[in-house]
Structure formats: structure tokens, C-alpha cells
Amino acid sequence: MKLTSAYQSADCTISFELFPPKTTAGLDKLCQNVDRLTDFGPKFMTCTYGAGGSSQGMTLDVLRQVKSRTNLPVASHLTCVGATVPQLCDFLQQATDAGVDYIVALRGDPPQGSDRFVQTEGGLQYANELVELIRERFNHFGILVAGYPEVHQEAPDAQTDLTNLKRKVDAGADVVVTQLFYDNADFYRFRDDCDRAGITVPIVPGILPVTNFAQAKRIATMCKSAIPASLEDAFAKCQNADQEFEIGVEHARRQTIDLMENGVPGIHYYVLNKTEAAERLLQGLSFAV
Structure with a gap:
């Protein structure tokens, strides 16, 4: 299936991101979770790899397993870090x-x-150079690139960041998937900016169902993503892990419903190789088939 066709439905398409486990037991557990995630009808799954290019081999192993078990299209991350063109x-x-x-x-x-x-x-x-390389030498691949609703941490301003994104799209990217965010208003502003900049490919929001306050703070710091005061207050009042789980899942579910109601072509979920939060927040929702 061509990547662009995944987003041609009038309904919302979903996809999931995995990361390569470190052990054989971890891979077995991941495969079980993939089977459960498949019940929600994703159009494809992606897999990252470790910092500096580590675990690339395991990434391909994961994707072979996913494709074999689900018959879904699969996507591998690829970065410029520590790698020559050959x-x-x-x-x-x-x-x-x-x-x-x-x-x-x-x-x-x-x-x-x-x-x-x-x-x-x-x-x-x-990244636009990497897109160009893929288009020139491996044009059979569909290509996804990253967008940043709250601006990439190295960009001097939002306009520069947007110009860089358009450069990636003009080089041949098919779809933009965003960095995680906790406030949908940031995504809508970013989507409008992309439209004004002439970026016409699907802009797909990326959602991480955070179920642990310490984890949420750590990830937000790394990604330069702001946590809304209301969500931070709710987490701060929690007395145990179960309450934190409930708050995180409910927030991600509200984000999902609001995004669907506002016409996003799809949602990409960063599931951290787990299923519990994704299953809870997606339960009963209707997606493209």
C-alpha cells in the first residue's frame, strides 16, 4: 500500500510506533502486544532504533516480525547520525x-x-538531504518526516522551523508526523501555519499517552513540549500510580476525540511497546478501515 493512500479515507487513520527491545524475551512480549494493537485496525507500524544508530539490526528484526504477524506495511526510522552516505x-x-x-x-x-x-x-x-537521497536511489519507499508544533529546540524561531519542514516536503516527503504535544491548540496552530506555507501533504499529530507524572516531566523536558497547567495540577494531586494512569489515559483520549472532531487525517501513537494505555484510550472509538 502506498503511504499516501493510508490517508485518503474520510475517517481518521491510526498508526503505532514501537522501539526495538533489548532481549529475546522482550521481542516475544512486543509481538504479543503487536497482536493486541492490531485489533484497533492500524494502517501501519513504525520502529525506531537506538541513539547513534545502535540496534538498527534489531529494528529490522522487529519490522520483519510485525509484517509477518500482521501483514501490515511497516516503516523504519533512519537518521543521519554517525553514518556516511554509503x-x-x-x-x-x-x-x-x-x-x-x-x-x-x-x-x-x-x-x-x-x-x-x-x-x-x-x-x-x-533531513531534507536524506529525503533527497531516498528519492534518488530508493524511490520505492514512502517517506515520513517530523514536524514540531512547539518548534524544534534548535530552531531560532517558528518561521525558520517551518521553512525547514517545507524543504523536507519539497524534497519528496509524503507525510508529516508531529512530535508529541499535550495541548491540541499547539497542533492546530501548527497545522494552520503549514497550510499558509503551502505544505499540502497530510499533517498527522503524534500522541504519547503518558501515564506517569515523572515520565511526563522528563519527556516534556527532552522534547521541549509544554504540559498544560491543568494536566500538571491533576498529576500533582495523584496519590498513587493507578490514579496517574487514569489521568494520563483520559487526557490522551480527550486529545484523540478532539483531534478526530477537528478533521485530522490520522493519529500516530507513541505506545512505548505497551498496550494498556493505548487499549484504554482507543476503546470504542471508530477509525478508518
Whole structure:
């Protein structure tokens, strides 16, 4: 299935993001969770890999398993970090041989302890260059790229960030999937800005059902995503983990319903290889089939 066709329905399409487990037992558990997530009718699943390119092999193993068990299209993340152009092409060939359908093309984060990305000698500096490489040499892949409703942490301003996003789309990206956010108003503003900038590909919100206050704070800090005061207050009043779970799931469910009512083409869920929160927040909702 072509990536763009996943978003041609009048209804909302969903997809899930996984990450490669570190053990065989972890892979077995992930496969069980994938089976449960499939019950909600996702159109595809994606898989990340570790910082600096680590666990790429396991990423392809996960995607082979997912495709075998579900017959769904699958997408692999790919970043410019620590890789030359020949190494990027080698991975893209491995992904082709593994039956991967789509690539999530990213520049990648700076190394831990640094706030600046350093281009690898013989490698690429920007995500739009990676999109161009894929289009030129591996054009059979559908391509997803990242968008940032609250502005990428390295961008000097929102307009520069938007210009960079349009550069990725103009290079050949099919779909924009956003960084996580906790306030839908940030997404709607971003979507309007994309429209004014002439970005016409689907803009798909990314949602993380956070069920732990400490985790929420940590992830928000890393991603430069603001936690609404009302949500922070609700978490602060919790007396146990069960209450935190309920609050996080309910917030993500409200986000989901509001996004669907406001006509998003799809929603991409960062499920952290778990199913409990996703199952609870998606229960009873109707998505594209």
C-alpha cells in the first residue's frame, strides 16, 4: 500500500510506533502486544532504533516480525547520525530486502551531552538531504518526516522551523508526523501555519499517552513540549500510580476525540511497546478501515 493512500479515507487513520527491545524475551512480549494493537485496525507500524544508530539490526528484526504477524506495511526510522552516505544506502538496501515499506527520515538528535548536531564526514547534515537521497536511489519507499508544533529546540524561531519542514516536503516527503504535544491548540496552530506555507501533504499529530507524572516531566523536558497547567495540577494531586494512569489515559483520549472532531487525517501513537494505555484510550472509538 502506498503511504499516501493510508490517508485518503474520510475517517481518521491510526498508526503505532514501537522501539526495538533489548532481549529475546522482550521481542516475544512486543509481538504479543503487536497482536493486541492490531485489533484497533492500524494502517501501519513504525520502529525506531537506538541513539547513534545502535540496534538498527534489531529494528529490522522487529519490522520483519510485525509484517509477518500482521501483514501490515511497516516503516523504519533512519537518521543521519554517525553514518556516511554509503552506510545510509547500505541500511536502505537492507530495509528493502527486509520488506520495509516506508522510511521515517530524520536528521537525528545531537549526541548526549551536546546541544549541536555534528555532520559525519561523508554523511548528511539535514533531513531534507536524506529525503533527497531516498528519492534518488530508493524511490520505492514512502517517506515520513517530523514536524514540531512547539518548534524544534534548535530552531531560532517558528518561521525558520517551518521553512525547514517545507524543504523536507519539497524534497519528496509524503507525510508529516508531529512530535508529541499535550495541548491540541499547539497542533492546530501548527497545522494552520503549514497550510499558509503551502505544505499540502497530510499533517498527522503524534500522541504519547503518558501515564506517569515523572515520565511526563522528563519527556516534556527532552522534547521541549509544554504540559498544560491543568494536566500538571491533576498529576500533582495523584496519590498513587493507578490514579496517574487514569489521568494520563483520559487526557490522551480527550486529545484523540478532539483531534478526530477537528478533521485530522490520522493519529500516530507513541505506545512505548505497551498496550494498556493505548487499549484504554482507543476503546470504542471508530477509525478508518
